[in-house]
Amino acid sequence: MELKRVVVTGLGALTPIGNNLEEYWNALLAGKSGAAPIQQFDASKFKTQFACEIKDFNVTDYIDRKEARKLDRFSQYAMVSASEAMADSNLMESSPNVERIGVIWGSGIGGLKSLEDEHTNFLNGDGTPKFNPFFIPKMIADIAAGHISIKYGLRGPNYVTVSACASSTNAIIDAFNLIRLGKADAIVTGGSEAAVTVMGVGGFNGLRALSMRNDSPETASRPFDKDRDGFVLGEGAGALILEDYDHAVKRGAKIYAEVAGGGMSSDAYHITAPHPDGIGARNVMIEALKDAELKPEDVDYVNVHGTSTPLGDIAETKAIKQVFGENAYDLNISSTKSMTGHLLGAAGAxxxxASILSVKNDIVPPTINHFTDDPEIDDKLNFTFNEAQKREVNVALSNTFGFGGHNTSAIFKKLKQ
Incomplete structure (x- = not known):
């Protein structure tokens, strides 16, 4: 069967550096850091006392107060970003067949704060189990997709992908595959996460995964820098409307870019550490290029996983050099996590x-906070350090890797009629 072409017709973002798409993109190009001391709880006794939190966000500006109380923050974030993407796409104004529109969402953890709150309330009580009737529906990771589908009456495929930090890229790839197989006309996809909580920060501190640069939060996320000491935890959401190209053209939709392909692989190595030789990362990029029917030299920009961890940045760099060979030196490479922090299951979205807007606008956002070259990382590669760079971006590849060895790569390209 002939596969259908898939395009991006709507975008929405709620991030630590901008509460909508325009704010997010402008902050990326300006090299703005979203890291600051934690406001959501008293972190004074934690090893890490800062994060990339959503700022100036009042959920009742977007969702009725009564309804908002039924939603964990990760679902609130999902609803806000999806609403922006749906409005951007104008999809529901085109009298679509809702039986053929789905929601495939990603979240690595789901309603962590709701779990914390209910457990704390129980421990502080007299032992009588008095749990909120919305506790389970607030906590479960799939509920964000459910709420989005209910709001718009979408009756197509509906589920969540959970693959740690690769979750939302898995969701995007699944959405892409279902549309090109003709199983849906359009899918709302992306991911959300709200893990800046006592358990979230404490748990990642226990893993020694977080930066502890409490004296300078805004410079703590330092991908590819010699003095990187861990990632900065972030929160938020990103939403994309993926659509069958013919369906989009027929209704006169605005098109940002075409989804060219996607790859998935496993390190099969360790529960948290990447394979030191970057084997899984190498394989997933090769798979994505094969799926997109592109050659390494066709790629202009790689938005790397680039978490600012000592092992991860080295492994990913090795993988890029293995996949792209001499063409690696012609690429722009950047880690936008240097600005947003690591949004876990929402990172890929x-x-x-960021990758799609780079393709649309021919500019690459920077990797900020680079101060010292790492002798273990090839300094001849163009990591787009500290300032955005204009260049023609016809093809962008976005990497997202997760604990458990889950690897995903998605490729976006300029639309050619």
Whole structure:
């Protein structure tokens, strides 16, 4: 069967550096850091006392107060970003067949704060189990997709992908595959996460995964820098409307870019550490290029996973050199996590958006906070350090990797009629 072409017709973002798509993109190009001391709880006794939190966000500006109380923050974030993407796409104004529109969402953890709150309330009580009737529906990771589908009456495929930090890129790839197989006309996809909580920060501190640069939060996320000491936890959401190209053209939709292909692989190595030789990362990029029917030299920009961890940045760099060979030196490479922090299951969504906007606008956002070259990382590669760079971007590849060895790559390209 002939596969259908898939395009991006709507985008929405709620991030630590901008509460909508325009704010997010402008902040990326300006090299703005979203890291600051934690406001959501008293972190004074934690090893890490800062994060990339959503700022100036009042959920009742977007969602009725009564309804908002039924939603964990990760679902609130999902609803806000999806609403922006749906409005951007104008999809529902085109009298679509809702039986053929789905929602495939990603979240690595789901309603962590709701779980914390209910457990704390129980421990502080007299032992009588008095749990909120919305506790389970607030906590479960799939509920964000459910709420989005209910709001718009979408009756197509509906589920969540959970693959740690690769979750939302998995969701995007699944959405892409279902549309090109003719199973849906359009799908709302992306991911959300709200893990800046006592358990979230404490748990990642226990893993020694977070930066502890409490004296300078805004410079703590330092991908590819010699003095990087861990990632900065972030929160938020990103939403994309993927659509069958013919369906989009028929209704006169605005098109940002074409989804060219996607790859998935496993390190099969360790529960948290990447394979030191970057084997899984190498394989997933090769798979994505094969799926997109592109050659390494066709790629202009790689939005890397680039978490600012000592092992991860080295492994990913090795993988890029293995896949792209001499063409690696012609690429622009950047880690937008240097600005947003690591949004865990939502990382792939907001980084896909950054990649798509790079294709649309021919400019690459920077990797900020580079101070010292790492002798273990090839300094001849162009990591787009500290300032955005204009260049023609016809093809962008976005990497997202997760604990457990889950690897995903998605490729976006300029639309050619």
């Amino acid at each position: 907001i980084e896909a958006i």
